[in-house]
Amino acid sequence: MRITEQSYLVLLALAEEPRHGYGIVQAVRDLSDDEVRLGAGTLYGVLDRLVAAGWAEASGEEVVDGRLRRYYRLTGAGREALAAHTDRLTALAARARRLVAPRPATGGAW
Amino acid sequence: MSAHRDGQDLPGVDPAFARSARRWLLAYPPPWRARRGDEMTSLLADLAEPGARRVGLRAGLPLLWSGLRTRRCARPPLHVVVGYRVLERPVPARYRPWVRADLEAPWRPLREIPWRLAYLLPLAAFVLAGIEGADEAVGVVAWALVLVAIECGLDTRRRQRAAERHLLPGAGETAADGGARRAVVLRDRVAARPAARAAVRTVAVLVAGAGGVLAVVAARGDAEPASAVAPAAALVVGGAVAAAARRRRRWLADPPPQPGRRVVEATPGLLLAGPVAAVAAVLGVVALLLGGDVHGQWGTLLLTVALAAAPVVVSTWRWVAGRPGLVAVDVVRALADGLPPAVDLPRPGLVPVDAGPAGRPTPSP
Structure with a gap:
């Protein structure tokens, strides 16, 4: 499964602890520094794909204040995929830093 | 299906908001709604402004889009x-x-x-x-x-x-x-009331259709005496059959307990089969009339059959209307064969499996 920015953030949110839908939305907002605000449709689109790929699973539900909260958690395969993708992003960030670092001027005539 | 019914048992969500959410969620396929409807409604309520009474366009349109995409993914190629x-x-x-x-x-x-x-x-x-x-x-x-x-x-x-x-x-x-x-x-048995109503509709279509064909024949002046005699005789015979059937209703007076039986409503398709077949028969007679059956002999035959059946069908329908617990097979057995209801036994079949939250199959009610 291809990991988009949204699904990466959802995976990260679930890596910390099992969360319910609203908990994931809040965690993603915090993780992305208030940049990514998931809508309900997008979130469940991502969750459907993660569950179908065997990376996340439902882990129980409870009713709080008359609202249903179903919790989701990462599976072992999900955690591995998350770690692998994080390594890829780290390597990419390191290469990126080399590319955008200020370079000494070369070949100036004056 | 799931025990959750799309936000109807969520006291923490405003009922008007839950209704609005349910309408937007219609974009999703039914199994998805049965599985996720309640938690989705709860999430929408969490995300909405406090006191919101409906899901607005801003939240709703992406839902519509996601729902249709889910439908497309759920649908096989x-x-x-x-x-x-x-x-x-x-x-x-x-x-x-x-x-x-x-x-x-x-x-x-x-x-x-x-x-x-x-x-x-x-x-x-x-x-x-x-x-x-x-x-x-x-x-x-x-x-x-x-x-x-x-x-x-x-x-x-x-x-x-x-x-x-x-x-x-x-x-x-x-x-x-x-x-x-x-x-x-449990052995599924179809309830008698809707089945009797379908039988009445079937007979009504046959009588009206065949009668109409014969009326056209008569208007042309091609009618034969048999076209009046045979249906009238059929009506008399049908009345006698209905009287005999009425006596046989005593077999249904004291039905045995049926712990192995489940009374179900017939599917709409099953109830349509009779009336559709009747329309087909009438159209067949019309085709024969157009094709050279000038005296409407086939129309006479159809009307005769329909009128012979009409008294017993109509009287049974009226009798069954006041007895909601009856099943069709018992009525047919009693009236046609003169036998008391048979006791149904449970039999091998299939039950739906719902994958629960822990992936454990839980039998559906």
């Missing part, structure tokens, strides 16, 4: 659909929820019929190309309606066969992977 509808080939396991939703749809025959007719397309094209005159055209329509009536009448059996074929877990799969598992189930 065309070759799988063709395999399922036409060739009865097994459907890959991941499309089992789609198959199950199809098998639970009340109007399933309407989805099946176009595919079944498509099966006959080459033959139909051949026939259609050779049509000369209105009588043959009406005749072809009558034949098509016969096929529709057969398809409707086989509705229950087709659903059972498809469930056997597509919902059971295959070799190497656990029960949770299937949409159903084998179990001993």
Whole structure:
């Protein structure tokens, strides 16, 4: 499964602890520094794909204040995929830093 | 299906908001709604402004889009659909929820019929190309309606066969992977009231149609005496049969307890089979009339049969209307064979499996 920015953030949110839908939305907002605000449709689109790929699973539900909260958690395969993708992003960030670092001027005539 | 009913048991969500959410969530496929409807409604309520009474466009349109995309993903590709509808080939396991939703749809025959007719397309094209005159055209329509009536009448059996074929877990799969598992189930019996109503409709269509055909014949001046004598005689015989049937109702007076039975409503398809067949028969008579049956002999035959059946059908319908607990098979057995209701035993069948939160199969109620 291809990991988009949204699904990466959802995976990260679930890596910390099992969360319910609203908990994931809040965690993603915090993780992305208030940049990514998931809508309900997008979130469940991502969750459907993660569950179908065997990376996340439902882990129980409870009713709080008359609202249903179903919790989701990462599976072992999900955690591995998350770690692998994080390594890829780290390597990419390191290469990126080399590319955008200020370079000494070369070949100036004056 | 799931015990959750789309936000109807969420006291923490404003009922107006829950209704609005339910309308937007219609974009999602039914199994998805049964599984996720409540938590989605709760999430929408969490995300909305406090005190919101409906899901606005800003939140709703992305839902619509996501729902349609979920539908597209849940729907198998065309070759799988063709395999399922036409060739009865097994459907890959991941499309089992789609198959199950199809098998639970009340109007399933309407989805099946176009595919079944498509099966006959080459033959139909051949026939259609050779049509000369209105009588043959009406005749072809009558034949098509016969096929529709057969398809409707086989509705229950087709659903059972498809469930056997597509919902059971295959070799190497656990029960949770299937949409159903084998179990001993109660014997399903169709309630008598709607069935009697369908029978009355069938007879009404036959009488009105055949009567109309004979009226046209009479208006042309081609009527024969038999066209009046035979139906009148049939009505007399039918009245006698109805009187005999009335005496046999005593077999239904004291029905035995039926712990092994479940009374179900007939599917709409099953209830349509009779009236559709009647329309086909009337169209057939019309085709014969157009094709040279100037004296309406076939119309007379049809009217005779319909009027012979009418008294017993109508009187049974009126009698059954006041007895909601009766099942069709008991009524037919008592009136036709003069036998008391048989005690039904549970028998091998299938029950739907819902994958619970922990992936454990839980039997559906």
